[in-house]
Amino acid sequence: MDRHSQQLITLYEISKLLGASLDLNKTLKGAMKALSDFLDMQRGTVALVQGDEIVLKAAHGLTIEELQLGRYKLGEGIIGQVAKSGYPIVLPNIGEEPVFLNRTGARRDINKDNIAFLCVPIMFKREVLGVLSVDRLFADARVSFDTDLRLLKIIASLLAQHIKLSLQVEKEVQELIAERDTLKTELRGKYRIENIIGKSPLMQEVFESVHRVAGSRATVLITGESGTGKELIAKAVHYMSQRARQPFIKLNCAAIPEGLLEAELFGHEKGAFTGASSLRRGRFELANKGTIFLDEIGDLSLSLQPKILRVIQEREFERIGSEKTIKVDVRVIAATAKDLVRLVSDGSFREDLYYRLNVVPMFLPPLRQRMEDMDELIAFFLNKYNKENSKTVEISAEAIYSMTEYWWPGNVRELENTIERLVIMSPGRVVLLRDLPLNIRNVDGEPPEHRITPLDQAEKEGIVEALKTTDWVLAKAAKLLGITPRQIGYKVKKYGIGRGVS
Ligand SMILES: Nc1ncnc2c1ncn2[C@@H]1O[C@H](COP(=O)(O)OP(=O)(O)OP(=O)(O)O)[C@@H](O)[C@H]1O
Ligand SMILES: [Mg+2]
Numbered sequence: 001m002d003r004h005s006q007q008l009i010t011l012y013e014i015s016k017l018l019g020a021s022l023d024l025n026k027t028l029k030g031a032m033k034a035l036s037d038f039l040d041m042q043r044g045t046v047a048l049v050q051g052d053e054i055v056l057k058a059a060h061g062l063t064i065e066e067l068q069l070g071r072y073k074l075g076e077g078i079i080g081q082v083a084k085s086g087y088p089i090v091l092p093n094i095g096e097e098p099v100f101l102n103r104t105g106a107r108r109d110i111n112k113d114n115i116a117f118l119c120v121p122i123m124f125k126r127e128v129l130g131v132l133s134v135d136r137l138f139a140d141a142r143v144s145f146d147t148d149l150r151l152l153k154i155i156a157s158l159l160a161q162h163i164k165l166s167l168q169v170e171k172e173v174q175e176l177i178a179e180r181d182t183l184k185t186e187l188r189g190k191y192r193i194e195n196i197i198g199k200s201p202l203m204q205e206v207f208e209s210v211h212r213v214a215g216s217r218a219t220v221l222i223t224g225e226s227g228t229g230k231e232l233i234a235k236a237v238h239y240m241s242q243r244a245r246q247p248f249i250k251l252n253c254a255a256i257p258e259g260l261l262e263a264e265l266f267g268h269e270k271g272a273f274t275g276a277s278s279l280r281r282g283r284f285e286l287a288n289k290g291t292i293f294l295d296e297i298g299d300l301s302l303s304l305q306p307k308i309l310r311v312i313q314e315r316e317f318e319r320i321g322s323e324k325t326i327k328v329d330v331r332v333i334a335a336t337a338k339d340l341v342r343l344v345s346d347g348s349f350r351e352d353l354y355y356r357l358n359v360v361p362m363f364l365p366p367l368r369q370r371m372e373d374m375d376e377l378i379a380f381f382l383n384k385y386n387k388e389n390s391k392t393v394e395i396s397a398e399a400i401y402s403m404t405e406y407w408w409p410g411n412v413r414e415l416e417n418t419i420e421r422l423v424i425m426s427p428g429r430v431v432l433l434r435d436l437p438l439n440i441r442n443v444d445g446e447p448p449e450h451r452i453t454p455l456d457q458a459e460k461e462g463i464v465e466a467l468k469t470t471d472w473v474l475a476k477a478a479k480l481l482g483i484t485p486r487q488i489g490y491k492v493k494k495y496g497i498g499r500g501v502s
Pocket of ligand 2: 230231
């Protein structure tokens with residue numbers, strides 16, 4: 001093969017390599033190999049600029065250890081000088097050059113060999129990306145260094161394009177990875193509570209309050225529709241507090257007949273009334289040092305309200321049939337699905353008690369207002385009931401979609417029960433649309449009118465306002481409201497918002 005064909009073939013091989021992959025290490029190594037395969041190159045290196053250093057990235061004729069030693073300051077040694085100046089350097093005999101550092105130690109017999117050394121910058125526009133350096137390309141002493149140099153410059157410019165592109169891509173990939181990671185934490189939600197799903201902004205607000213108040217003894221009032229997780233959150237507050245090892249005592253104010261409630265709450269002495277055959281401690285006493293959870297507080301009778309008010313205020317009470325005052329250290333958490341404000345204005349709930357309870361209010365949003373949590377809730381319950389029943393049921397995307405369209409009046413509890421039933425009843429491994437209960441499958445997407453609460457009305461008006469401002473561009477309106485386009489789409493459907501509707 002003549003010299004000309006040798007050159008062409010080398011260039012062709014290298015350009016093929018560069019086109020095949022963006023893996024910089026691979027292509028640089030390949031280019032080195034092509035130079036040694038098709039030309040007479042014994043040793044060659046590619047070094048890349050990294051900050052104020054230039055670092056060997058690929059080499060032929062060097063061991064890995066030697067390669068790892070190749071790291072120069074800009075301006076240091078020949079490679080460093082080329083990197084700094086952007087001009088090539090040719091040394092006909094490196095043994096005679098004091099500037100040759102032989103940093104890698106690859107040339108031990110440096111003084112015996114009359115080795116030439118050619119070093120060209122790898123430039124993109126005016127930026128030095130790195131340095132390509134080789135021993136002679138052509139063994140034939142009659143070939144001038146100029147020929148070597150010209151070929152080397154062409155190769156360097158081919159490499160330059162490729163290196164620039166790879167670095168750019170690598171940078172973009174790094175940025176994407178960083179973005180993915182932040183998105184992931186955002187998706188998971190900043191605040192986490194074990195076994196409670198809630199990455200949606202509304203639940204994140206609740207989680208934040210839980211984290212914030214768990215450490216104090218402040219009274220918490222949890223409101224929200226039935227099945228939204230009030231009890232779950234009450235327990236979270238207790239178990240995340242210093243009282244976690246002390247009792248969590250629950251009392252359902254609606255479930256106990258009024259006549260018995262007082263004895264339940266405060267206990268009684270032996271013989272306090274007919275049938276009181278022994279001393280009995282009430283829930284407040286049992287909860288000492290821990291937490292008392294007064295569930296369904298909205299159902300507490302007017303006659304008992306002052307008594308509860310006193311315990312909350314003074315942390316003291318008497319057992320029925322006793323004069324002795326008992327002091328307790330309890331944290332009070334109350335919950336109700338009822339609208340206490342309305343009960344207060346109706347006169348069926350004492351205003352002073354309401355304010356005593358409402359020190360830290362927490363509102364659990366209905367499931368339909370946090371559809372972002374749907375996928376995770378479904379996965380959570382599916383996993384739970386699959387485990388419980390030793391099954392591996394999955395739910396088809398179609399069925400899941402239909403579930404996100406449903407109104408879920410029973411909220412998370414209804415969802416949980418639905419999934420439990422699906423896991424148990426599912427004939428196949430995958431739950432299809434037709435396996436869903438009729439009411440969930442056949443939603444028209446529009447909630448019954450009477451379900452629009454004043455809160456919903458305010459939300460609806462806010463959305464209409466945002467849509468008007470953004471000329472009905474959903475994505476823009478969503479951004480304005482700080483919600484996702486999917487959420488706004490859901491709400492638009494929920495409230496039946498359309499142009500001309502206000
Ligand atoms: N965010 C959630 N993540 C996981 N499970 C939840 C979540 N919210 C509720 N649940 C589950 O849903 C069911 C109902 O929750 P919980 O009993 O706390 O609701 P509630 O608001 O007290 O309802 P009710 O007003 O009917 O008493 C429970 O089994 C609970 O574990
Ligand atoms: Mg409850």
